Amino acid sequence: MKPIGIYIHVPFCAKKCPYCDFYSCSYNLKSAEKYTDAIIRDITNLPKDIYADTIYFGGGTPSLLPINMLNKILTALSYSCNIINPEVTLEVNPCTVTKEKLFHYINIGINRLSFGIQSVHDDELKLLGRIHTWKKAEEIIKSAQIIGFNNISCDVIIGLPKQNVYKIKTTLNKIAELSVQHISAYILKIEENTPFNTPDIINILPDDDHVSDLYLFMVKELQKLGYNQYEISNFSKIGFESRHNLKYWKCHDYIGLGPSAHSCFNGERFCISSDLNKYINSTEKIITDKSPYNDDEKIMLGLRLTEGININNFPNKKALLLKKAKLFQKLGLVNIENNFIKLTPEGFLVSNSIINEFI
């Protein structure tokens, strides 16, 4: 049995960012205590024979959760599951941590930090409703490195209003100057139920062609800076790919705890309601799929990775996959190497359409 990943959704945020549709609510100590008790209840109820090698605190803003609560959760996991050589990631909002907190993180076993940086330009941070400045972010990343973190990721957003190649180049270069090991770079997507979904914002967004240019520039620039692309939106120094996130794309099992968390475990996909109070008061899980990881899903997820998919793993579809791949290869959207079909950076930009042709 392959070791699984454990995802813990921490639903608290200091302030809601206007582009974000992840489930989150405001923080208060009482709710955080009740939330932690509910997570520990669910950890205690996990099957006893679980092996896990990644733990990921995502959110929301996990760095808002007090150290003693994070520690309780990690201790409960170590008692209830077999945790082997784990990658333990905590998502961090730069304004919610101090040097002291970072020091405690290392001591309780957190060994990877994922900072929500988004941009080094304060005007872009302001537009995104972020509460930090680049100066603050830079300081806290340097502190984390001095304290001993040697696996740090930074999130970046591209496709912002008025964003040009120069602005992206500065963001990528300033982050790379800090020698972080991993960069996740997402294209801004306007989500339906968010304050960004208004004509005021939509009308000033760059058009699709401009966003494509920015993305292709970013891929090349990151390559020059020593970050290998291993997924549509993820780049790392060699050996620092996110072990946890790779489980999603490689169709390995994972269990998600906390409101709005998703799981794929033992042949079922299930999720938890996006409501903190409901989560605290019930252990209800909603089954969403009883036959996950079929061929179509494996193709869809596998093609997000630069390593692509091995056509020999899909004997029933091999002929169709090859036929379509050859057509896309002529357009520069796909590479066929040995038995692998891989999307090129240009292919990633239209991955949904390509994948629809394959499945």
Ligand code: SF4
């Ligand atoms: S982007 Fe991050 S900090 Fe902002 S609301 Fe979403 S989860 Fe919270």
